[in-house]
Amino acid sequence: MYRITPQLSEKIKHFATFPQTGVSLRQMVMFGQNPTQGTLFKASQFLSEELPIRLAHRVKELEELPHNLSDMPSIIRVKNWYAQSFQDLVEFPNKEMTPRLKDMAKTLSKQSDMQALPENSPNLAMPNGSNPNGRKGVSLSHSAMDGVEWPAEVNTYNEKFTKMIEAVKRRHDPVVTTVAQGILEFKQSKKSHLVDTDVQAFLDRFYMSRIGIRMLIGQHIALNKGPSRKDYVGIICTKTNLADIAQEAVDNAKFICEDYYGLFRGPEVHVHCKKDLEFMYVPSHLSHMLFELLKNSLRAVVEQYGTECDEYPPIKLIVAQGKEDIAIKISDEGGGIPRSGVPLVWTYMYTTAPSQHLDPTFDKSDFKAPMAGFGYGLPISRLYARYFGGDLKLISMEGYGTDVYLHLNRISNSDEPLP
Ligand code: ADP
Ligand code: MG
Secondary structure (H helix, E strand, C coil): CCCCCHHHHHHHHHHCCCCCCCCEHHHHHHHHCCCCHHHHHHHHHHHHHHHHHHHHHHHHHHHCCCCCHHHCHHHHHHHHHHHHHHHHHHHHHHHHCCHHHHHHHHHHHHHCCCCCCCCCCHHHCCCCCCCCCCCCCCCCCCHHHCCCCCCCHHHHHHHHHHHHHHHHHHHCCCHHHHHHHHHHHHHHHHCCCCCCHHHHHHHHHHHHHHHHHHHHHHHHHHHHCCCCCCCEECCEEEEEEHHHHHHHHHHHHHHHHHHHHCCCCCCCEEEECCCCCEEEECHHHHHHHHHHHHHHHHHHHHHHHCCCCCCCCCEEEEEEECCCEEEEEEEECCCCCCHHHHHHHCCCCCCCCCCCCCCHHHCCCCCCCCCCCCCCHHHHHHHHHHHCCCEEEEEEECCCEEEEEEEEECCCCCECCCC
């Protein structure tokens, strides 16, 4: 089993004192357009500093959870993954960089707009000479790239670095289900079903941070794989077509619904969206949110009208396009939620469906639930929305139906929320 050595633990504590640096969607796109090996190297330098800082914050938090939650076996497993990935990341440049690349990396961080590290604090030094007051050595901008000539070995380094962070991403695939398992262990040990607000707030921070880390890693991997589909910069699509994504989510959710309830024909979903509405977004995030919301509405309608119903009232998906916002409303006539129950729907693991068995091996890439039963659909979708400066709201009319409002920020210059 992986063990955190005292030295590593010290190092993690030190990195956790640095503030995390947010990146906006727009910044990621600007940086990732037609990347050269030099750009990719610079991005790897940024990640070599930023990811360990983010991981260290999470290790620290996992160690300091309230009410012995930190002692649950599954929580310890997750903490060890974070520590191991931290170690992989901080050790990598030293192991894999040639002296020449090390020099170039130093030049890079000197050229960027940072303040110098105080000479008398050598043990506070970061790999690229950042200072502990916030500004880090390498930022995601092109400013320090001018006039640099890159030796051929930079390709090899970039490839190896990409492989390493791919392995890190894979290691963390089962994090959501394993943390959920940890919460169950905790509930059993306390013999209580209440997840208090501290734990709720922790999960929001923890999963939000995970979305950010996976976004940065996913983006870097995609950029290193070379130019992909048209209009894509990494995993960001600069012309995400909302009508197409919505229709795909409708088809997928309907398929799952009909399969789950054994229906010949489930409720219809009417999509009202301009066919040419395009905006910059991460299509996989958008699909995830719409899919989860549609499954909820489909389930509510089917359970309200029964599986024998010939004609269900249709669900409406309406898209409004403003200057600031793209707003998507999903309205169903599934009977709504009692007012007292509305706050609960945002809590993790709250579900009125038969509970699903937690199976970490099932958690292949990102968290994907079947029809219902994990109680993660709404809270995780809200995190995805908020990650790029949007939001998700739910209004219920008990006895009639539910409206959910998904707001997506069009300007896309808001920095990541960094818990
Ligand atoms: P899950 O779908 O796994 O139960 P969610 O977080 O997606 O988890 O939803 C939590 C709960 O909120 C659901 O179990 C259901 O009781 C309620 N809910 C969500 N959306 C709707 C809706 N459109 N109509 C009625 N109830 C809903
Ligand atoms: Mg759901």
